[in-house]
Amino acid sequence: MEKCQVCKKLLKKSDRYAVKRGRVYCPSCYKILASSKCGGCGKPIFGNKLCAMEKEWHPDHFKCVVCHKMIEDDTFAIFEDQPVCNVCKNSKNPPASAKVKRCKECEQPLLAIKYYVQNGEYYCEPCYEQTGAPKCHECKRPILGKWVTSNGKTWHAEHFCCFKCNDNLMGRPFSFKHGDLMCVPCFKKFVLHRPTEPKPTTDPEVLDRTTKPEED
Template identity: 25%
Template sequence: MASLSDFKVSGTGAESGTHVYREKRAWQEHYRSNPRQPESASLEHMLGSLRADMSRQGVQTPQKGCCNACDKPIVGQVITALGRTWHPEHFTCAHCNQELGTRNFFERDGRPYCEPDYHNLFSPRCAYCNGPILDKCVTALEKTWHTEHFFCAQCGQQFGEDGFHERDGKPYCRNDYFDMFAPKCGGCNKPIMENYISALNTQWHPDCFVCKDCEKAVKGKSFYAMEGKPVCPKCVGVDEDE
C-alpha cells in the first residue's frame, strides 16, 4: 500500500506565488497587445505563446515536467507518485476517478486506486459474507474467510484445538459433525465417533453390544438375535459347550 510519504505536493511557497503574479502581469500585457484572439484558440495554445513571450523577455517560467494523465506541461502544484508527475486534479483513482489528493492509495499494474475500490476489486472475498478481506484471512476448504466468519455451519461456534470436519463444502465442529452425519449406535442411538462393532446390519459402540436380557457383554462369536438386539446363548437356554 502506498502511504502519504509516497507522493508530495510542491510549488505552494512564496516563490511559486511570485511566478503566478509575473505570469498574470505578462498575460495582461500580452492580451492588450493582441486584443483580437480567435475564440477557437485553446488555453494551452495561449499559455504556450505567453510563455514564449515571457521567455524572450527574460522572465523564468519553471516547468515541472508533463502530466502523466494529459501529457500537458505542469506549472504550479505537482503531485509526484508512482515514479511520475501529475496535475493534482489528474491524479485520480483508476476506477472511480475521484481525486486522490493526499489520501492513501494502492497501486495495481502501475495504476493508482483509492482504498475502497482497491479492496472491492482485488482483495480476496470471504466465503461467508462475500465481503473483501482487509486484514487477517483464514484459508480453508479452498476458500478464504474473515477470521470471525470461519465457524461451525450448524452451531455457529468458532473452532478450537479440535479443528473442524467438512461435509458438502461446509465446516462443522466435531460434535455437530458426528451428531449429524456419523452412524448411530444400535444400542444407545448416539453417534459413533471411534471404534465400533458391525453386527445385525448396524453399528454398535463396543460397550453397547450387550445381551438384550442380561445386559452382559456378548463375548465370542456366538449370539442370537431377538428384535434386532443380540442375545447371549445363556439367555436363550443354549449351552455354549454343545
C-alpha cells in the first residue's frame, strides 16, 4: 500500500494517485505541488493568475512594495526583485512605513536608481562620486562600477596598464617600478640595472560596488 509523501494518507490500489520523480502523491496534494506559486504570498495559485517579472501572481497580490497599493499600470519599476508603482518610483518621500534604502549623504530614497554600497552604507551616484568612490591611481578620477586593486592602489580596469608601453595588464603578469605598473617585457628592457626578473603578479582583485536597478 502506497503512502502520499505530503499528507501521509494511505493509498489503496483502487485509489487514484500521481507519481513524480519516484514519489507518490494523492490527487489533492499533487494539485498543490504542481500549481504555480504566487510571487507575492508564495502560496499556490488556483484559477486566474497575473504574469509579470517572469513570475506568476494572484491578481490582487501584485502590489507596490512601497505603498502596498495594487499596480494597475502597464509599466512599473522593480526594486530588489519586487514591483514599485510609478508614483512611488518618482516620489522623494515614500511612506515612512516603507523599508526603503536611503543615501547616507542626501537621504534620498534609492528607488529604481543606481546606487552604491561602501562599508555597509548606501549612496546615490552623485554622493558616492563625491564622498565614497575610490580614486583611480592613473587618472585620479572617482571609480564608478568595477575597479581593480593591487599593491594598495586602485585603477579603472581600462587604466590598469604598463606605464611604458600602455598595454593593458588585466590577466597578464606584471610588476611595479617605483609604484608604477610595468609589464614583464618592459621591465626586462628598461630596468637594465636589475640582474633578476621581477616577481610577476597575475591576480589583481576586481571589485564592483554598483547596484543597478532593473529596467522598467
